[in-house]
Amino acid sequence: TQHIDGAGISCRQLVSNQRCCVCKKDPYHDPTNIVMAPMPKFRPFGGSVPSKRSASPTFANATKMRTTKQQSKGELALQMRKALESFQHTCSLCAAMGTKNATPHMVNQCPFFGPHSGVEFGEYLDWRRSLQYLKHHKKICFVCHVPQINDDLHPTFGKRDGCEFKDIIAPAAYGVFCNGNARAAAEAHFRQQWSSAEGFAAWLMGKPENGSQSNLMDLFMWY
Secondary structure (H helix, E strand, C coil), X not given: CHHXXXXXXXXXXXXXXXXXXXXXXXXXXXXXXXXXXXXXXXXXXXXXXXXXXXXXXXHHHHHHHHHHHHHHHHHHHHHHHHHHHCCCCCCHHHHHCCCCCCCCCCHHHCCCCECCCCECHHHHHHHHXXXXXXXXXCCECCCCCCXXXXXXXXXXXXXXCCCCCCCCHHHHHHHHHHCHHHHHHXXXXXXXXXXXXXXXXXXXXXXXXXXXXXXXXXXXXXX
């Protein structure tokens, strides 16, 4: 108790005292010869202690890796934005089906749907609803399917009018599946075989490889 009252008390002073580790090892030592370790200086909450040494190589490397990672994310977001902007004034479904000089229109007005193709718009809606993201996906908009890599590509979720690229990614993927030549090329590239729209959707929502955002976005960027 020397650090409290300045006098202190030895383990042997009272019968009821519990023996300390020093007394257990040397019961007959002189307690006054024990050197007290200095108490740590009080540091206010939230305060910082200036470093007397320069940053360690490990810290410097970690900072460099974090900066490089942020730069690579920015470059990836820029590539995705350029790809998405190329479909802003056209129908991505028509483009994926190989239609040349397609007039701009909403996906629900796409001339692809109808008896001539054997696919009705309701079938596409059911397929699009099956695109449900799972735990292995991170920060992807379930409306437009654009990853929230940064605010330049997609604003933080919850903001009004956050989706700049609606009805681009999902219609393009559906067009790839319905276009026999495009589907064959995609199957060869991704080493897959999609025998049904349901199986295709399951792969799109599957766990992406190599740390990518999603298989759906990988397919769009490939196309």
